[in-house]
Amino acid sequence: MQEKIPVILVIEDELAIRRFLKTALINQGYRFLETATGSDGLKRALEDKPDIILLDLGLPDMDGTKVITQLRTWTSTPIIILSARDQEHDKVLALDLGADDYLSKPFSVGELNARLRVALRHGERINEVESPVFRSGALQVDLVNREVCMNKEKVVLSPIQFSILSVLVRKANKIVTHKQLLREVWGEEHTGDLDYLRIYIHQLRHKIEQNPAQPEYLKTEQGVGYRLAVKNESAVVNG
Secondary structure, three states, X not given: OOOOOOXXXXXXXXXXXXXXXXXXXXXXXXXXXXXXXXXXXXXXXXXXXXXXXXXXXXXXXXXXXXXXXXXXXOOOOOEEEEEOOOOHHHHXXXXXXOOOEXXXXXXXXXXXXXXXXXXXXXXXXXXXXXXXXXXXXXXXXXXXXXEEEEOOEEEOOOHHHHHHHHHHXXXXXXXXXXXXXXXXXXXXXHOOOHHHHHHHHXXXXXXXXXXXXXXXXXXXXXXXXXEEOOOOHHHOOOO
């Protein structure tokens, strides 16, 4: 059976960037679709059902954040933001609204390809049967029995520590913003308690990292949130 060619939809108003992306993506074996406005991008996403959407935030007809909001009302297709905006609040807002990743312009083809591979793996998992066990390197998390092991040795976590880790596991390899974590673990009324979250992340790292000062699993996305790194591709459960 012929292998399916991944379809990438680029919603970007700058012609030079679209041309650059077209060359890079076609050379990597992707099928390339493009639009220059948010409204046309929404139509193409509905009609063509791409595997990944690359979205600029500064579109001529609507802000990219509105495109994210509308897309997330009907599709879980991975969205990667491509934007010259480098302020942390722009990244946080886009991710909170449902984007999966964020690349600041300028970016390299190698970095883009790495993010695309992660997004494709996530997209493939959306319709799969969820596995209750997450494995990455020496880390194993059993979501059903609420058990964590490192190097096959059981690690005792508090209920809140496990709740934080389980949120990161379900979104493994994706950025989870501070606000998302706080909302899911403590509730909407605690989305501003960033210092509280940092304390628990510090505790978690001392329990599951060989060197907490240089974490292999619980990665910090500076000013945005955290990402649980996956060391083997088959490790991730549904997000």
